[in-house]
Amino acid sequence: MLAPSRLMATARIIPLPIVGRIADFLLKEVLSIHPKLFDRLGEYSQSRFAFVPSDFPFSFLICPKDRTVQAFRRGTHMAADTTICGPLVLMLALAEGRIDGDAIFFARKLTVTGDMEAVLALRNALDDNEIDLVDAVGRLSGPLTRSITGALGSVRRQALKAHGVQWS
Secondary structure (H helix, E strand, O other): OOOHHHHHHHHOOOOHHHHHHHHHHHHHHHHHHOOOOOHHHHHHHHOOEEEEEOOOOEEEEEEOOOOEEEEEEOOOOOOOOEEEEEOHHHHHHHHOOOOOHHHHHHOOOOEEEEOHHHHHHHHHHHHOOOOOHHHHHHHOOHHHHHHHHHHHHHHHHHHHHHOOOOOO
16 A cells, blocks of 8 residues: 555646646535535635645645635645645544644644634534545545545555544
């Protein structure tokens, strides 16, 4: 099985349009499972959230109002109201609400800049929805669902362990 670091290194060769399509497809899949995900944002549904993984060659801008995600090469300026930076696996685990966001933030494993109230509203919305990205990707795999879900779950556990975090 590929180690998480090899997956990150391999991602560099993926063309930006393909990354954008994958991110959009995954967001749409999550929203089909959790259609009210962004409803709890209230006034912050107009906010633009930038996610800048420190260990991944791409960054993402999510606009809840439009229910869109855009992919950018890391280092590209994005007009965002708030920016969250840190390891990709920690951001994904936070999106799933399975790790303690406060502990990660205060351990300085993530940095947050911009509108903190918007970030808190997003965190509350995510915590309310019990998202499982591995399951969402697995559902798209047809007859390979069990194999894909198992492999991705293993990669997720390894990656979190490498950051000293346990999946809960």
